[in-house]
Amino acid sequence: MDFSHAAERISQKVMSHGHAVEKTAIETKLRRLVEEFGVPLAEAERTVTNELAREFSIQGLQAGGPGEGKTLDALVPGEWVTVEGKVVALASAPSPSISQTGIVADQTAAARFVVWSRASAPLLKEGNWYRFESAVVDEYRGSVTLKIHSGTTITEIPAAGTIKPVLTPVAEIRPGIVSVRGKVIQEFEATHERILQSGILADETGSVRFVTWKEEGRERLNPGTVYTIFYAMADEFNGRLSLTLNTATVISEEGDIEVSRGDARFEGAFVHLAPGSGLIKRCPVEGCNRVLSRQNYCPVHEIQPGFQYDLRIKGWLDNGVETREVLIQRAATEPLVGMTLEQAREIAENTPLGMDEVFLRFRDALLGRYFACTGREIDGRLLVQQCTPIRFQPERLTDLLNRAGGSP
Amino acid sequence: MTGGTGPSFAPRREGGFEREPARRVFAGELRESRIHFREGQDEKSPSFVLLPTGARCNRVFFVGTLTEKKKQGEQNLFYRARVVDPTGTFFVMAGSFQPDAMQQMARLDPPSFVAVVGKPSVYQTPDGAVLISVRCESITPVDRETRDLFILDCAAATLDRLEKAESTPDGARARREYAMDPAIFRKMAYEALAQLRL
Numbered sequence A: 001m002d003f004s005h006a007a008e009r010i011s012q013k014v015m016s017h018g019h020a021v022e023k024t025a026i027e028t029k030l031r032r033l034v035e036e037f038g039v040p041l042a043e044a045e046r047t048v049t050n051e052l053a054r055e056f057s058i059q060g061l062q063a064g065g066p067g068e069g070k071t072l073d074a075l076v077p078g079e080w081v082t083v084e085g086k087v088v089a090l091a092s093a094p095s096p097s098i099s100q101t102g103i104v105a106d107q108t109a110a111a112r113f114v115v116w117s118r119a120s121a122p123l124l125k126e127g128n129w130y131r132f133e134s135a136v137v138d139e140y141r142g143s144v145t146l147k148i149h150s151g152t153t154i155t156e157i158p159a160a161g162t163i164k165p166v167l168t169p170v171a172e173i174r175p176g177i178v179s180v181r182g183k184v185i186q187e188f189e190a191t192h193e194r195i196l197q198s199g200i201l202a203d204e205t206g207s208v209r210f211v212t213w214k215e216e217g218r219e220r221l222n223p224g225t226v227y228t229i230f231y232a233m234a235d236e237f238n239g240r241l242s243l244t245l246n247t248a249t250v251i252s253e254e255g256d257i258e259v260s261r262g263d264a265r266f267e268g269a270f271v272h273l274a275p276g277s278g279l280i281k282r283c284p285v286e287g288c289n290r291v292l293s294r295q296n297y298c299p300v301h302e303i304q305p306g307f308q309y310d311l312r313i314k315g316w317l318d319n320g321v322e323t324r325e326v327l328i329q330r331a332a333t334e335p336l337v338g339m340t341l342e343q344a345r346e347i348a349e350n351t352p353l354g355m356d357e358v359f360l361r362f363r364d365a366l367l368g369r370y371f372a373c374t375g376r377e378i379d380g381r382l383l384v385q386q387c388t389p390i391r392f393q394p395e396r397l398t399d400l401l402n403r404a405g406g407s408p
Numbered sequence B: 001m002t003g004g005t006g007p008s009f010a011p012r013r014e015g016g017f018e019r020e021p022a023r024r025v026f027a028g029e030l031r032e033s034r035i036h037f038r039e040g041q042d043e044k045s046p047s048f049v050l051l052p053t054g055a056r057c058n059r060v061f062f063v064g065t066l067t068e069k070k071k072q073g074e075q076n077l078f079y080r081a082r083v084v085d086p087t088g089t090f091f092v093m094a095g096s097f098q099p100d101a102m103q104q105m106a107r108l109d110p111p112s113f114v115a116v117v118g119k120p121s122v123y124q125t126p127d128g129a130v131l132i133s134v135r136c137e138s139i140t141p142v143d144r145e146t147r148d149l150f151i152l153d154c155a156a157a158t159l160d161r162l163e164k165a166e167s168t169p170d171g172a173r174a175r176r177e178y179a180m181d182p183a184i185f186r187k188m189a190y191e192a193l194a195q196l197r198l
Helices: A004-016 A023-036 A041-055 A330-337 A341-350 A355-366 A394-405 B099-106 B144-167 B169-178 B182-197
Strands: A080-091 A098-105 A110-116 A129-140 A143-148 A153-157 A176-187 A195-202 A207-213 A226-237 A240-244 A249-253 A264-273 A278-282 A308-318 A323-328 A370-378 A381-389 B022-024 B035-038 B047-050 B059-072 B078-085 B088-094 B112-124 B130-141
Touching: A004 A023, A004 A041, A023 A041, A080 A110, A080 A226, A098 A226, A110 A129, A110 A176, A143 A176, A143 A226, A176 A207, A207 A370, A264 A323, A264 A355, A264 B059, A264 B112, A264 B130, A278 A341, A278 A355, A308 A330, A308 A341, A308 A355, A323 A330, A323 A370, A330 A355, A330 A381, A341 A355, A355 B130, A370 B144, A394 B144, A394 B182, B022 B144, B035 B112, B035 B169, B047 B112, B047 B169, B059 B088, B059 B130, B059 B144, B078 B099, B088 B099, B088 B112, B099 B130, B112 B144, B144 B169, B144 B182
Parallel strands: A110 A143, A207 A240, A323 A381, B022 B059, B088 B130
Antiparallel strands: A080 A098, A080 A129, A098 A110, A129 A143, A129 A153, A176 A195, A176 A226, A195 A207, A226 A240, A226 A249, A264 A308, A264 A370, A278 A308, A308 A323, A370 A381, B035 B047, B059 B078, B059 B112, B078 B088, B112 B130
16 A cells, blocks of 8 residues: 555645654554554544644644635535634524534535534634634535534634625525525414424525524514525425524515416325314414314414314325325315305304314315316425316227227 | 314324325226235335236225125124225225224215225135235215226226336236236226226
8 A cells, every 4th residue: 555645745734834754754654553453544644643733732733635725615524624714603502512503604605513512612703704723524414514623723813805695596405504585485384382483485496495493583584575595504304405594694675586386286086185174273363373273272372262264175195106295275175175164164163063074075075086286396295276176088088998909 | 083173283294204105906906916015124114915917005096886885893893895896896894993984984875986095905714715805094985977087097007007017026026926917907907998988
């Protein structure tokens, strides 16, 4: 094995700090680690580099060739790097072993950083520029993260210009830190008490789910409003992308943008009507709209006897090869089940089974029948704008007879 | 019974869970199935019936005529029903683990068109005969047009499976295990379609 390149790199680095070092001695150390102890060469290089750094009390000396002066768009998991950037956001630490977490940005990109408590690093301030020497690049759920550990040296540096974040089209969002401009086209019912708001953000190219967790100083976005969002965290979980806005700077914009039309289409038989379909009760508190339990309980606003009724369908369409979860709101539901909200309310109030009776009628109107649904697809779930029953077409019969009767 | 709204607060999906599609299959083909296997070691991993046309199914969907239903059992009530399509008969069961399906069954009167979603399994009777029955998740009354749509859908799916089977591992396994002539199923699809023309 050839140790001269690695030895050369190490001696160059040590010499650049003004210390003389014997290249052959370095090579001998490397050879010993690799050949006698079976250490991989890259690890051996790091060991020797660190050893020399300690010997000469050099701060922030690091192994590897291309580690110096990286820009944030060039981070590769597994590397030790030195980067300079501005702390553009700080987030609350999710665990006691983490002292700080947030986002660091330079002219090229932005990345999440994590400062371990054990690093005993100085507290970083939002808006300041720092040089991080010997940080480790890691990957967490597909997004690159800068890990700051006890071997990392942090120095505050003067601001290196103003940073203009590059806006990413929604359809091109990948896990990591992104800045986007989009319109809030839908809000979801909160599924967790820690969620301040969740919904869908869309631009011309596509749509993505977003969430804001409850935290001091965080505000809800208004549906229908366009926002420019700097430095949101894009995560992928179970194959679904989601933007977390807690670290983001959100600026509302004047005017409107064209958002991508919901033109996903799915045809199939209705194979399952899920609980929560039929006549439902919603929380009347302004801006809440959550579905109440049968006992009128809202997870946030508690008992709400002044609820509002609504109709919806939750279920599964199936084409024999794939299944698709569908969610159909009242406007599309009424013609499909042949029942208006008012009629459903009367049925619920005047029949012994109450709301269950509405559910049963929905089931008989839907299950086992064929429908074509179009709408917006989010995370494999189709938010249906239009749904029509499929009709028998004699041409299809002729085609299939030809296909089945044709020579094999 | 599942009206109302309670469960909508629950997380909507388990990690990695994917709903198994409901395969379209004619009674004449399902009747010929013999291989029933489980994918993976886990107790919860889905089990599949291998169809002679070379696809595995965990769940099936079919539409036919309910010709007979019987309530059976004393403590463990269950319904047994026969649903007929142009190629043969499906044996459908709904027991106390399918309370919704039992209640749906109770509201049906034969003869009528019904749509069934359920899970197939292969049984051996004491005298050695093999019986394929479908444990139903739902059985609902439908109209003739839905039945006709199903025949189209199922014929197309059967022909698709026959074409695909030539290049898939499940297809190879079906050829090995069943050694049946694919022409049988092509003819079955043709005859089912031909009935619609009458």
